[in-house]
Amino acid sequence: MSTDGDDEGEFDGFGGRYVPEPLEAPLEELAETFDSEIDSEAFREELDGLLEHFGGRPTPVFYAETLSERYDADVYFKHEDLLHGGAHKLNNTLGQGLLAKRAGKERLIAETGAGQHGTATAMVGALLDLPVTVYMGTKDVDRQEMNVFRMRLMGAEVEPVTRGNAGLAEAVDAALEDYAENFEDTHYLVGSAVGPDPFPRMVREFQSVIGREAREQILELHGDLPDACVACVGGGSNAIGLFSGFVDDEDVALYGAEPAGKGLDSGEHSAPLSASKQENPQIFQGMKTKVIDEETTNHSVSAGLDYPAVGPEHAALQSLGRAEYHGITDEEALAAFRELSEAEGIIPALEPSHAIALAIKLAEEDRHDTILINLCGRGDKDMQTAAEKFDLR
């Protein structure tokens, strides 16, 4: 696979670093810090120690008996929802937080959609004694109130972003502006495998613990590798983390579930890989990657997935034919959300509900016998949406 991300962060023609000149030098410096620390034993030890004792790693792999029987396939979940904070985000924030500390930075900033990454950044800020500012679109501040409270409780400042669509993409813009002004003492803790180099390969590295663990665990539990791995893809950090453990196993099919919103033909979705008619990639937020068409309104029921672009390595994996990406609508995701809650006693977040829905489809079509799904977050934050949708009052 040539998607490793070389020195300039190129993934088979995607990626790169398209930023204004003042950001070039700090990003170059960040890339150097990352490259040297990631090979240092002291850094590794500190990170692994915190992942275990603070984060609760390793997270288990769970055999979902009811679903397996229902769809006549062996269905496994990687329980990233059990990581401290309730989502996979902490893997990355711990890694980058430690890196920032070692580079002598005194402040962390982050963007957040669903609030999971913001919360995970606030946790690490409190842990490492670094002040945190989180940029969050007002649309998301409203629908993910509980995470706003969590962030504030841990001492983070939440800055609502009102411009444009007031969502994740605008929060990224606001954070980039802060970074452009303050990079001398500030680390921009990017939450997904997106943006200019080195962020996509750095986030992949910190999330690769998911795939590494899952591979070992499923070999032990199932006695063999899975036939397919499925994960949801907004920016794509949990998916790239899972995929990285299996990308060299050619017999393991890789699937990304993108948010098809109201349908891939509805003009309201956030699924650039499964829907974009653009043959050429675009330059967007510092990277060359696939972006939804101009006529499409960025939308998903899941605040963590409604990002108009996608991490460059996913665009590369698709173009190389190594991974497939399919759209899952809001309705399909909500149905899977309910089904997992009832069948297995696990309330997933709306984000991995997209992956569950895709896995169910694959099983129904009898395409794979053993399916490993990344359950990348728990659904507590989505109770408001669920209460309205399923009339739980």
Next chain:
Amino acid sequence: MPYLAAGDPDFESSLEYVEALAAGGADVIELGLPFSEPIAEGPTIQQAVVRSLEGGMTPERFFEFVAALDVDVPLVCMTYYNLIYQYGDEPVRSFVERAAEVGIEGVVVPDLPAEEADLLREACDEFGLDLIFIVAPTTAGDRLDRIMERVSGYVYVQARLGVTGARESLSDHTEETLARLEEYDVPKAVGFGISTGEHAASVVEAGADGVIVGSALIEIIAEGHETDDSTAAVAERIESLARELKAGAIEGGQRRPRPERT
């Protein structure tokens, strides 16, 4: 060297504003082709981008705009790489070809690093356009050399870190950056935060060959737009600030210490 977002707040008024800049003595005019996702633009220019896009600005419309301009001043297009990359059948080349056709003489692309600029450099050479790069307070060493190898026309010296926008005072970074550039034989235009004739004078006195002013001019358009002033009244204010800046720049040149003769 003033900057305006083409089509802000609408096509017709914007033509008049650009012509007012030329009448006010601009030596080069930077015309922004608005992009919906600008990085590192401050609120003033972001608002201008929104007004212009809402007024229907597109790359094609931008070229019509340039063709319709009646000015005798070199025009430089400032835009983001995505628009250049997406335009026409041949990434980058189509855009540059069309720009040359309508009379653009140079391009500045804030989010295109010198390392990624080979395609654009080739196209600019083919069609005779200058390719202007931005040098920041953080640009030094090998990066500076790489940029200066590829630059033509002038180099855009970014006077401060952070986003664009008019400021009360000038940055200390300016002199440092100008000193670092002294050995390169390319005209140096300083931008970011310059809003008055006095600013312009001190920047030129410090060794700049020109000053770039965007936000301060755009603020005039924004105010006029909000209070519904006539296009002619706004154009007059723009022309007058352009004159002040030009006079400041000339004044700064005269204040510059003469090299000592031995």
